[in-house]
Amino acid sequence: MKIGTEERKAKAPYSLNSKKVADATMLWLEKRGVKIEEIAELVMLLQKKYYPGLTMEECMHNVEQVLSKREVQNAVLTGIQLDLMAEQGLLIPELQDMVANDEGLYGVDEILAFSIVNVYGSIGFTNYGYVDKLKPGILERLNDKTLGPCNTFLDDIVGAVAASASSRIAHRKQAEREQEQGEDTLGKDIVR
Amino acid sequence: MKIGTEERKAKAPYSLNSKKVADATMLWLEKRGVKIEEIAELVMLLQKKYYPGLTMEECMHNVEQVLSKREVQNAVLTGIQLDLMAEQGLLIPELQDMVANDEGLYGVDEILAFSIVNVYGSIGFTNYGYVDKLKPGILERLNDKTLGPCNTFLDDIVGAVAASASSRIAHRKQAEREQEQGEDTLGKDIVR
Amino acid sequence: MKIGTEERKAKAPYSLNSKKVADATMLWLEKRGVKIEEIAELVMLLQKKYYPGLTMEECMHNVEQVLSKREVQNAVLTGIQLDLMAEQGLLIPELQDMVANDEGLYGVDEILAFSIVNVYGSIGFTNYGYVDKLKPGILERLNDKTLGPCNTFLDDIVGAVAASASSRIAHRKQAEREQEQGEDTLGKDIVR
Amino acid sequence: MKIGTEERKAKAPYSLNSKKVADATMLWLEKRGVKIEEIAELVMLLQKKYYPGLTMEECMHNVEQVLSKREVQNAVLTGIQLDLMAEQGLLIPELQDMVANDEGLYGVDEILAFSIVNVYGSIGFTNYGYVDKLKPGILERLNDKTLGPCNTFLDDIVGAVAASASSRIAHRKQAEREQEQGEDTLGKDIVR
Structure with a gap:
């Protein structure tokens, strides 16, 4: 709940430090065994058909831009947190069972992914639904239940970051196309 | 991530027990100081203007029906879990700061509410946005940061349950109206 | 915008007839060449792996139940309406171009599907993302741009109905499983 | 449906011109009687409490930035299109009744607003739910059913643009605050 919050915070000693949140996001993805390169490979798999000249550098850059958004960082940290708790058996018993077993009727992981x-x-x-169903590359490893860590949230999150980076590329490529055609265009202004 | 899951579970000893999840939902709402009557009062506040004959019994019944849905139970348990962890200072430090301080740019509480x-x-x-902004009744208490418990998620969840019960009433009242008018109607079949 | 609306309607001669909306939904799906059986086939494709005993009758029943929901009917009718307008060239020129050409950066069709x-x-x-990407069965035909009709919205809607029917089956099968196991269970009460 | 689309378009004469879509969005808002200033006034109303120094120039700038996003333009044009059709009585009869009467159980206008x-x-x-319920300023006029035009979609869209501009301001103000504090910060990079 956000509203009275803002007033209250005027006096509170707490102050959000965006860089710390961004750094924690990258750190925890790494701690959980996710490399930016691996997310970029999912992006390449999803997009190379439409943009044959797409490079791994572009894919990595777009993944990094997605990960620089606050909403994305919030979802990544919250999802990893719940995976960590489940791994340590610290959740409310009924929730523990559902998260640890990646229960089919528990959909909060998909909800975070959609945010x-x-x-x-x-x-x-x-794109999200597609990679989530086929689980190529890193998603297969994250989803392997025999390997120890609980990645109920993380695999959905990684798929969502790859899908978002793909959308970002689609928006940017359109802008580039219009600029090349010398059209009276909004160019870079239209894209995030 | 839900897919391979279902196959895997054929062998797994784990089996979801829906009644346990439903019971845990009601138990934890109570433990966190939320009474069904208080959610029903929010519903009455939102709906009495449109349905002058609406009773508290109806409001309570509709709140209970909303709480009987699995998606709702998942969101309630997950949100309360994160509040609990924040209260105990157990979250990743950057997430801890944001949840404990109900940071304005942290929106995962709203995301769970929307599910x-x-x-x-x-x-x-x-209706959700309205009660979340005005915080009538129980929402004012839940949102009072001086009272000890961390309810960053819970106040949004309670507002969302009240908003959902209001929607349910709107759907049902339409069905009743059509039945009374003796119309060739779908009646109760159309509603959940 | 819904609020003053309800008051106003007390006096207005207009009165929603749910049966007419439901009938129009089925009629327009048929007019646009979509058979319930074909949506049921998508459901079977998505679910037979998890429920080997699943019958076509069950799939059809679940599709029909999904189509009996008001939100679903609203989305189906609105989407078909926009396809119809695009076919007749009646949209605002810039919108006409995007809908008629199923522009990659136009996502309102996906938004209706998600509702x-x-x-x-x-x-x-x-499940929605998966069928939308692979386009099995009826989705291939709906998406064939050489066949005349504009189905920019309809193919997403059909995929979404099939995905929803799949979710409904997953919820129901869990309830059946619990009942068979003689568990202290909520049984049918938990499901829609 | 977006996928085969991209391949097909390689040959198609159609090519999206982003500037035209952006211009059409501004033109149609104006044609429907919505001034950027009026949306900016909603933003001021929502935000002045939290940022006492906020100027109308800033509010207008943020509204314009929101309106420069493709997803926003798609929703604005599609919503205005449906209002126009309803005004001319051109919709499928059952949909016509619901849109023209702003039926309480028809929620596609809210769905577009949420996108x-x-x-x-x-x-x-x-913020969206709040202005949508209270209807301050321009929203009261748009929602006045005695005035002729059908604004079933437009009032929700205007409220949503104001809510989005408010979110954008909250994100930017945080970045400014961090920069002023000379913190090791991401500054402008974190914001859209």
């Missing part, structure tokens, strides 16, 4: 995809608009929904 | 509202369709969005 | 999927909770997101 | 709010994250949900 990531939404930031780049509805065109990312399809 | 509740969504179950009864988009007509609940407005 | 359908949401009604059965987040577990349907993945 | 706008989502672009700036979940913190805008509350």
Whole structure:
């Protein structure tokens, strides 16, 4: 709940430090075994068909830009937190069972994933569903229940970041195309 | 991530027990100081203007029906869990700061709330935003930061349950109206 | 915008007839060449792996139940309406171009689809994205741009109805499983 | 449906011109009687309490930035289109009745509004619900059913643009605060 909050915070000693939140996001992805390169590979898999000249550098850059958004960082940290708690058996028993077993009727992991995809608009929904179902590359490893860590949230989050980066590329490529055509265009202004 | 999950679970000893999840939801709402009557009072506040004959019994019944949905239970338990962890200082430091201080740019509480509202369709969005901003009744108490417990998630969740119960009433009242008018109607079949 | 509306309607001659809206939904799906059986086939494709005993009758029943929800009917009728207008060239020119050409950066069709999927909770997101990307069965035909009709909205809507019916089956099968196991259970009460 | 689309478009003569879509959005808002200043006044109303030094120039600038996003333009044009069609009585009869009468159980207008709010994250949900319920300023006029035009979609859209601009301001003000404090900060990089 956000509203009275802002008034209250005028006096509170707490002050959000955006850089710390951003750094924690990158640190925890790494701690949980996720490399930016691996997310970029998912992006390449999703987009190379449409943009044959797409490079891994571009994919990595777009993943990093997605991860620089506050909503994305909030979802990443919250999801990893719940995975960590489940791994240590610290959740309310009924929630513990559902998260630890990645229960089919527990959908909060998908909900967090969608809060990531939404930031780049509805065109990312399809890509998210697709990689989430097929689990290529890193998603197969994250989803392997025999390996120890609980990644109930993390695999959905990684898929969502890749889908968002794909949407971001689609928006940017359109802007580039219009600029090249010398059209009277908004160019870079239209994109995030 | 839900897919391979279902296959895996064929062998797994884990089996979801819906009644336990439902019971835990009611128990934890109570433990966190939320009474069904108080949520029903929010519903009455939102709906009495449109349905002057609305009774508290109806409001309570509709709140209970909302709370019987799995998606709602998942969101309630997950939100309370994060509040609990924040209260005990157990979260990742950067997340701890944001949840404990109900940081204005942290919106995962609203995201969980919306997963509740969504179950009864988009007509609940407005009611949710309205009670969340004005914080009548129980929401004022839950949002009072001087009282000890961390309710960053819980106040949004309670507002969302009230908004959903309001949507449910709107759908049901329409069905009743059509039945009374003796119209060739779908009656109760159309409603959840 | 819904609020003053309800007051106003007390006096207004207009009165929603739910049966007419439901009938119009079925009629327009048929007019646009979509058979319930074909949506049921998508459901079977998505679910047979998890429920080997699943019958076409069950799939059809679940599709029909999804189509009996008001939010779903609203999305189906609104989407078909926009397809119809695009086919006749009646839209605002810039919108006409985007809808008629199923522009990659136009995502309102996905947004309507998600309002359908949401009604059965987040577990349907993945199934929607999957069928929307692979376009099996009827979705291939609906998406064939050489065939005349504009189905920019309809193909997403059909995929979303199939994904929702899949979610509904997952919820119901869990309830059946618990009942068979003679567990102290909520049984049918928990499901829609 | 977006996927095969991209391949097909390689050959198609159609090519999205982003500037035209952006211009059409501004033109149609104006044609429907909505001034940027009026949306900015809603933003001021929502935010002046938290940022006493906020100027109308800032509010207008943020509204313009929100309106420069493709997802927002898509929702604005599609919503105005449906209002226009309803005004001319051109919709499928059952849909016509619901849109022309702003039926309480028809929620596609809220769904389009939420696709706008989502672009700036979940913190805008509350502001949207609040202005949508209280209808200050321009929203009262848009919602006045005695005035002729059908604004079933437009009033929700205007409220959503104001809520999004409020979220954008909250994100930016945080960045400014951190920069002023000379913190090791991400500054402008974190914001859209």
